[in-house]
Amino acid sequence: MKICDTLEEQKEQQRNLQHSLRQSTLQAVATAISPHELQSSWARLVDNFRHLFQAAEDVDQFIAELKNMAVRGLLSLPSQDSPDLDEIVAACSQLRAQYVESGLMRRQKIIATVETDVTYPGHWALAPFDEVAIVIGGVTKGRNLRGREVVTCPYLAVANVQRGFFNLNEMKEIQIAREELEKYLVKDGDLLITEGGDWDKVGRTAIWRGGVENCLHQNHIFKARIPAQSLLNEWVELVLNSGVGRDYFAGASKQTTNLASINMTQLRSFPLPIPPLDEQQAIMKKLEFLSKRCDVWREQLGKKQTLASLLATTYVAAFTGMPPEG
Numbered sequence: 199m200k201i202c203d204t205l206e207e208q209k210e211q212q213r214n215l216q217h218s219l220r221q222s223t224l225q226a227v228a229t230a231i232s233p234h235e236l237q238s239s240w241a242r243l244v245d246n247f248r249h250l251f252q253a254a255e256d257v258d259q260f261i262a263e264l265k266n267m268a269v270r271g272l273l274s275l276p277s278q279d280s281p282d283l284d285e286i287v288a289a290c291s292q293l294r295a296q297y298v299e300s301g302l303m304r305r306q307k308i309i310a311t312v313e314t315d316v317t318y319p320g321h322w323a324l325a326p327f328d329e330v331a332i333v334i335g336g337v338t339k340g341r342n343l344r345g346r347e348v349v350t351c352p353y354l355a356v357a358n359v360q361r362g363f364f365n366l367n368e369m370k371e372i373q374i375a376r377e378e379l380e381k382y383l384v385k386d387g388d389l390l391i392t393e394g395g396d397w398d399k400v401g402r403t404a405i406w407r408g409g410v411e412n413c414l415h416q417n418h419i420f421k422a423r424i425p426a427q428s429l430l431n432e433w434v435e436l437v438l439n440s441g442v443g444r445d446y447f448a449g450a451s452k453q454t455t456n457l458a459s460i461n462m463t464q465l466r467s468f469p470l471p472i473p474p475l476d477e478q479q480a481i482m483k484k485l486e487f488l489s490k491r492c493d494v495w496r497e498q499l500g501k502k503q504t505l506a507s508l509l510a511t512t513y514v515a516a517f518t519g520m521p522p523e524g
Contacts, residue, residue: 216249216250216252219246219249219250220250220251220256220259221259223239223242223243223246223250224243224259224260224263225263226239226242226243227239227240227243227263227267230272236272251499252499253499254496254497254499254500256499257492257495257496257499258496260492261488261489261492262440262441263441264485264488264489264492265436265439265440265441265485266440266441266442268436268440268481268484268485269436269437269440269441269442269471270316270317270318270442271318271319271322271471271473271477271481273481273484273485273488274477274480274481274484275480276319276321276477277321277473277474277476277477277480279474279475279476279477280321280323280474281322281323281428281472281473281474281475282428282474282475283323283325283472285426285428286325286329286330286426286428286429286472287325287329287330289425289426289427290329290330290331290332290424290425290426292425293332293423293425294332297332297334302334302380302381303332303334303381306328306466309326309328309329309463309466309467310326310467311324311325311326311467311469312326312446312467312468312469313469314446314469316442316471318471319473321473321474322471322472322473322474323471323472324469324470324471324472325469325470325472326466326467326468326469326470327422327465327466327467327468327469327470328466328467330424330426330429330470330472331389331422331423331424331434332422332423332424332425333420333421333422333462333465333466334381334420334421334422334423335417335420335421335462336353336354336382336414336415336416336417336418336419336420336421337353337372337374337378337382337414337415337416337417338416338417339372339416339417343373343374343375346375346376347375347376347377348373348374348375348376349373349374349376349379349412350371350372350373351371351372351374351379351412351413351414352369352370352371352410352412352413352414353369353370353371353372353382353413353414353415353416354369354384354390354413354414354415354416354419355369355370355416355418355419356392356393356394356395356399356402356416356418356419359390359391359392359402359403359404359419360402360404361402361403361404361439362403362404362435362439363404364390364404364406366409366410369410372414372416374414379412379414382414382415383412383413383414384406384413384414384415384421385406385423386406386407386408387405387406387407387423387424387431388405388406388421388422388423389403389404389405389406389421389422389423389424389431389434389435389438390403390404390405390406390415390419390420390421390422391403391419391420391421391422391438391465392418392419392420393417393418393419393420393459393460393461394418394451394457394458394459394460395418395457395458395459396457396458397448397451397458399458400444400447400448400451400458400459400460401438401439401443401444401446401447401460401465402439403434403435403438403439403443404435405431405432405435420462420465422434422465427475428475429472429475429478430475430478430479430482432478432482433473433478433481433482434470436482436485437470437471438468442471443468446468446469447460447464450464450467451464
């Protein structure tokens with residue numbers, strides 16, 4: 199048993215060291231600022247790949263760094279075009295004017311661009327999120343609706359909005375005035391962004407694809423609508439959920455002991471990188487391909503772990519003469 203305890207302790211030390219080395223190696227790749235630096239750090243990753251990634255859960259960290267690389271333009275060749283920022287901003291301004299005129303939202307103060315130290319390709323554009331997306335707050339619970347015609351609808355809370363997907367196993371309902379339905383209704387393609395909770399929940403983003411009739415969003419969930427065809431919802435979701443987005447929200451959020459939150463102004467101020475449309479499409483396609491390969495890789499590592507566990511259990515059973523449990 200002493201030998202087993204020693205082995206377990208050494209194995210834990212090995213895993214901790216492996217984790218630290220993996221993080222530093224991936225960080226070097228993700229933050230490379232020149233082709234030579236990227237080539238050098240990537241070669242180091244390839245040479246030590248089998249030592250850095252040995253468990254199924256290690257794959258998730260690798261995928262996260264792939265997304266960080268994608269957001270910084272390191273997964274695709276640069277486009278020959280430039281992003282049509284004027285068209286993107288004009289489409290957003292036109293839709294915002296319609297919403298203000300119809301009473302769906304109030305006129306908001308102009309948001310200035312927040313400076314960022316993240317390096318993006320020179321031909322990309324950088325704009326405040328507010329210039330390319332319309333951000334609307336959600337419905338508040340416990341309001342006095344006496345004397346108004348009401349409807350009861352399901353709504354999205356923070357627990358329903360995960361990073362890149364929705365958990366709809368448990369949804370609650372809320373009453374709103376009938377004339378408010380259009381304002382709080384969630385439509386196909388809307389980006390739902392969490393206001394806060396613990397640190398990991400701040401800025402968590404997913405694209406709504408329907409499936410729940412007359413679904414609304416709670417006031418702790420922001421709704422963002424992007425009207426321009428040359429800015430993909432999938433690209434924006436990727437950026438907000440990446441390390442770039444998470445670092446921004448961590449720095450901008452109001453934090454207490456165990457909680458953190460952002461307000462609408464901070465979300466609207468987010469400096470969004472915008473590649474040309476064809477480059478957005480190329481990046482998303484490459485990332486999808488690599489993610490699928492990583493899924494296969496994760497499955498293989500899982501089988502390897504299962505086999506190793508089975509062999510260990512069988513060996514102990516043969517050595518002790520006691521059948522394995524289960």
